[in-house]
Amino acid sequence: MAAVTAPLAADPLTIPRARGFRHRWYRTPSFVAGLVIVGLMVGLAIAAPVVAPYNPDHQDLEHILAGSSAHHWLGTDELGRDEWSRMLYAARVDLRVGFLAVLFPFILGTTLGCVAGYYARFADTLIMRLVDVVVAFPFTVLIIAMVFVLGPGTRSIYIAITLVGWVSYARIIRGEILVQKRQEYVLAARGAGLGDRRIIIRHLLPNVITQAIVFSMSDIVLDILAIVTLGYLGLGIQPPTPDWGAMIADGQQFLTTKWELSTFPGIAIVITGLGLSLLGDGLADLLRAE
Amino acid sequence: MNDPLLEVRDLRVEIPLARGVVHAVDGVSFSVGAGEALGLVGESGCGKSMTLRAILGLLPRPAEISSGQVMFGGIDLVAMAPRPLRDIRGRSISMIFQEPMTALNPVMRVGEQIAEGPQHHLGQSRRSARARALELMRMVGIPDPVRRARAYPHELSGGMRQRVMIAIALSCSPQLILCDEPTTALDVTIQDQILKLLLSLRKETGVAVVLVTHDLAVVAETCDSLAVMYAGEVVETGAVGDVFRLPRHPYTLGLMRSVPDFDVVRDSLASIPGTPPDLVSSFEGCRFAPRCQFAKQDCLAGTFPLRVAPGGRQTACIHDEECAEAARRDPVVSSA
Amino acid sequence: MDLASYVLRRLVQMVPVALGVTLLVFFMIHLVPGDPARTILGVHASPQRIALLHKEWGLDHPLWVQYKDFMDRLVIHGNLSDSLIYHESARALIIDRLPPTLWLLGYAAVLSVVIAVPLAALAASKRDALRDQTVRVVPLVGLGFPAFWTAIMLLLLVALHSGGFFPVGGYGSGLPGHLRAMFLPGLTVALGIAPILIRSLRASLLNVLESDYVVTARSKGISERRVLVRHALRNGIISMVTVLGVNIGFLVGGTLVVEQVFAIPGIGLLMINAIFQRDFPVVQGITLAFAIMVVLVYLTTDVLHALLDPRVRFD
Numbered sequence: 030m031a032a033v034t035a036p037l038a039a040d041p042l043t044i045p046r047a048r049g050f051r052h053r054w055y056r057t058p059s060f061v062a063g064l065v066i067v068g069l070m071v072g073l074a075i076a077a078p079v080v081a082p083y084n085p086d087h088q089d090l091e092h093i094l095a096g097s098s099a100h101h102w103l104g105t106d107e108l109g110r111d112e113w114s115r116m117l118y119a120a121r122v123d124l125r126v127g128f129l130a131v132l133f134p135f136i137l138g139t140t141l142g143c144v145a146g147y148y149a150r151f152a153d154t155l156i157m158r159l160v161d162v163v164v165a166f167p168f169t170v171l172i173i174a175m176v177f178v179l180g181p182g183t184r185s186i187y188i189a190i191t192l193v194g195w196v197s198y199a200r201i202i203r204g205e206i207l208v209q210k211r212q213e214y215v216l217a218a219r220g221a222g223l224g225d226r227r228i229i230i231r232h233l234l235p236n237v238i239t240q241a242i243v244f245s246m247s248d249i250v251l252d253i254l255a256i257v258t259l260g261y262l263g264l265g266i267q268p269p270t271p272d273w274g275a276m277i278a279d280g281q282q283f284l285t286t287k288w289e290l291s292t293f294p295g296i297a298i299v300i301t302g303l304g305l306s307l308l309g310d311g312l313a314d315l316l317r318a319e
Numbered sequence: 320m321n322d323p324l325l326e327v328r329d330l331r332v333e334i335p336l337a338r339g340v341v342h343a344v345d346g347v348s349f350s351v352g353a354g355e356a357l358g359l360v361g362e363s364g365c366g367k368s369m370t371l372r373a374i375l376g377l378l379p380r381p382a383e384i385s386s387g388q389v390m391f392g393g394i395d396l397v398a399m400a401p402r403p404l405r406d407i408r409g410r411s412i413s414m415i416f417q418e419p420m421t422a423l424n425p426v427m428r429v430g431e432q433i434a435e436g437p438q439h440h441l442g443q444s445r446r447s448a449r450a451r452a453l454e455l456m457r458m459v460g461i462p463d464p465v466r467r468a469r470a471y472p473h474e475l476s477g478g479m480r481q482r483v484m485i486a487i488a489l490s491c492s493p494q495l496i497l498c499d500e501p502t503t504a505l506d507v508t509i510q511d512q513i514l515k516l517l518l519s520l521r522k523e524t525g526v527a528v529v530l531v532t533h534d535l536a537v538v539a540e541t542c543d544s545l546a547v548m549y550a551g552e553v554v555e556t557g558a559v560g561d562v563f564r565l566p567r568h569p570y571t572l573g574l575m576r577s578v579p580d581f582d583v584v585r586d587s588l589a590s591i592p593g594t595p596p597d598l599v600s601s602f603e604g605c606r607f608a609p610r611c612q613f614a615k616q617d618c619l620a621g622t623f624p625l626r627v628a629p630g631g632r633q634t635a636c637i638h639d640e641e642c643a644e645a646a647r648r649d650p651v652v653s654s655a
Numbered sequence: 656m657d658l659a660s661y662v663l664r665r666l667v668q669m670v671p672v673a674l675g676v677t678l679l680v681f682f683m684i685h686l687v688p689g690d691p692a693r694t695i696l697g698v699h700a701s702p703q704r705i706a707l708l709h710k711e712w713g714l715d716h717p718l719w720v721q722y723k724d725f726m727d728r729l730v731i732h733g734n735l736s737d738s739l740i741y742h743e744s745a746r747a748l749i750i751d752r753l754p755p756t757l758w759l760l761g762y763a764a765v766l767s768v769v770i771a772v773p774l775a776a777l778a779a780s781k782r783d784a785l786r787d788q789t790v791r792v793v794p795l796v797g798l799g800f801p802a803f804w805t806a807i808m809l810l811l812l813v814a815l816h817s818g819g820f821f822p823v824g825g826y827g828s829g830l831p832g833h834l835r836a837m838f839l840p841g842l843t844v845a846l847g848i849a850p851i852l853i854r855s856l857r858a859s860l861l862n863v864l865e866s867d868y869v870v871t872a873r874s875k876g877i878s879e880r881r882v883l884v885r886h887a888l889r890n891g892i893i894s895m896v897t898v899l900g901v902n903i904g905f906l907v908g909g910t911l912v913v914e915q916v917f918a919i920p921g922i923g924l925l926m927i928n929a930i931f932q933r934d935f936p937v938v939q940g941i942t943l944a945f946a947i948m949v950v951l952v953y954l955t956t957d958v959l960h961a962l963l964d965p966r967v968r969f970d
Contacts, residue, residue, distance in 0.1 A: 409875035416870070421868065424872065473965075
């Protein structure tokens with residue numbers, strides 16, 4: 030009854046899971062699609078001064094409210110300005126402000142979320158009450174009211190979005206930290222006598238920040254929508270700098286005669302939103318499967 | 320032997336996943352007679368829960384039955400259309416689940432949930448179904464049933480909830496109840512109560528039971544016969560007493576050796592070395608061979624279906640005599 | 656704990672939030688760069704007018720006194736300052752223009768549910784099937800639609816071609832008039848929130864459909880329709896109410912520009928006009944009004960949730 034101790038040939042093979050973000054990103058369709066779209070928009074925006082056939086202020090007085098032609102791919106507006114060029118330059122501004130505007134709420138919200146989640150009790154209650162107060166106002170209304178009060182222009186946009194937008198990040202980060210701080214690696218770090226700040230920054234943050242990053246994609250969409258809405262109302266990016274929202278507003282009076290003026294900038298906004306949403310979804314898929 | 324009530328023939332369940340197709344149930348066969356209690360034992364992941372769910376056609380997507388038959392009253396349930404299969408569920412065959420907290424609808428009063436079956440299958444009016452529910456609650460030992468019937472699941476204790484599940488399973492007087500680890504999620508003392516309840520109900524109603532569990536002690540207490548599963552296959556069947564005294568498969572032997580038994584004093588607590596195989600792969604030879612102390616060269620190739628062994632038993636092991644010898648010399652259980 | 660004490664507890668929890676809201680609204684005037692009175696009245700305002708406004712708003716007093724006066728006026732008189740343009744109380748103006756906005760919000764809420772629920776249910780009924788993939792595209796594309804642009808597109812594509820059936824603007828008169836006039840505006844706002852609703856509802860429905868108690872229900876052999884209605888839906892509605900309530904902020908926010916595009920005489924349009932006329936008290940008042948609406952909706956959602964879900968009260 031000798032037992033066979035040597036390992037046998039029939040050892041089943043487990044398929045190793047493709048590891049790492051680097052190996053999988055190009056196989057996630059939503060991520061790739063999003064990257065392509067956003068890349069295209071950003072590329073066009075950056076290259077605007079080179080790619081745009083005209084200056085956005087250039088008035089071609091012989092072609093006012095013209096239809097599309099070889100000279101003007103998307104036609105011209107009531108001042109003879111080339112639509113296509115204006116859209117490219119508007120992309121430049123709207124995308125730049127939109128991407129930048131997400132940074133400050135991200136930083137502020139993450140910091141406050143860390144404090145609330147980690148130190149809990151008093152700090153948590155205070156910060157969460159603050160969240161409740163901000164959340165009691167409709168996002169758009171508060172932004173518009175603040176920009177009104179602060180005065181129109183890009184600087185007000187940044188301030189308003191920061192003061193209102195930090196809330197979502199704070200909630201997300203706080204939630205994640207509350208979960209993570211019970212994990213063993215945190216207890217181990219504490220047991221080793223590491224200071225709070227070090228624990229938060231070096232240990233907790235890298236684990237919780239992914240959720241915030243995924244959210245920031247959809248936050249950029251929200252910010253761009255807020256920016257163009259302000260532009261539509263004349264409170265946002267001021268003329269002569271072109272802005273998609275302002276372009277739609279300008280074109281509204283010509284709805285029956287030249288509907289393209291109000292339509293195309295909107296399509297650009299939708300495409301940007303689509304690209305960013307896809308990117309966010311793809312990112313979420315990738316990060317979740319890790 | 321008269322016709323079995325339920326006969327599972329070479330049942331196979333596949334789960335297509337991203338990493339490959341998992342053969343969760345890979346050729347399972349067993350039968351249950353009327354009024355009989357069969358224990359289906361094995362480690363987690365061996366496919367016993369899937370088998371049960373496959374019988375009633377309740378596999379979670381994307382799992383599917385790929386082949387095999389489930390004969391009940393002369394009809395193959397696998398080949399049955401959804402409507403007639405639905406008529407059997409709850410009426411002729413019912414099921415009890417492992418987690419009573421999540422298995423009961425949180426926003427529906429328990430009395431309503433018990434009464435649902437009779438209302439639908441037996442065409443009872445609301446009032447008579449409610450009366451039946453109260454009667455069932457009394458039968459399963461729920462005190463103060465009138466008040467308790469109006470309670471929501473989260474207002475009851477774990478043991479109470481499991482009794483409700485049992486009441487639901489009995490509500491249309493089925494011929495067979497499938498139990499998926501009914502006591503695993505409960506405290507030890509409550510486990511005991513529930514098992515005793517199941518025993519007495521069996522005696523009262525003559526219902527047949529298939530009891531899935533990883534706990535051999537439960538099987539010993541409540542079942543007439545048992546089937547042992549490993550890596551998606553049934554490796555041994557037989558009457559409970561026979562199998563416990565004389566296991567004819569090394570896995571069964573290993574299982575029994577690893578359970579502490581207060582009657583037999585042993586030097587050490589044995590455990591089966593190694594881990595169960597990944598069910599995505601295909602196998603060369605006996606699946607248990609890598610962990611088996613009796614394995615030889617002829618175990619490494621070929622297939623090993625169940626074959627008849629002496630004493631109304633079945634085993635998949637070709638060296639079952641050696642195994643039985645080992646058990647005889649070093650008994651697992653102290654007495655007959 | 657019963658319903659009454661639950662409601663009471665929530666109300667008490669709301670008090671600090673309410674205070675915070677009033678503080679924020681109060682502080683708006685001090686966010687203005689420079690001298691608030693001068694900035695608001697504009698460059699051409701005479702020193703006398705500026706001094707008058709200073710007096711009226713008590714801008715010379717210390718901050719806490721100003722806040723006390725503000726709260727006095729608000730809580731005791733239910734009023735804010737007078738509108739700079741119309742010379743009547745901001746409150747009267749707001750209340751006067753409230754009905755169209757409420758109509759718009761109600762219509763939009765109903766339409767959004769009508770759109771989102773069937774689509775979410777369709778998607779959840781067969782996970783990852785073609786119908787699911789198709790429905791999932793909607794939020795991806797839909798979230799990028801600016802409300803004012805959707806409004807303009809609807810104007811262009813529907814109103815202008817409908818021969819007056821859907822008016823291009825205005826509130827309409829009488830019930831049928833309102834229903835017709837507010838349809839496109841309501842649809843615009845609904846389309847703004849529908850993508851979020853579809854996404855959340857689909858997720859909750861999937862959660863419910865894959866839960867253990869649905870398996871139990873199926874194992875009873877009852878009809879699939881009964882499984883869906885009595886078991887899945889009951890639990891799904893709870894999350895739907897919560898999702899709708901939580902996203903009310905976006906619903907409300909959309910009304911501003913929609914009222915502008917469709918010229919609906921509600922408080923959204925009032926606010927935009929007030930902004931252009933630099934009528935600060937009105938802007939302040941409407942901001943506060945919106946906050947009150949949102950908070951009331953949150954409260955209602957909580958209470959509804961407690962009513963529908965028996966687990967809640969036993970917190």
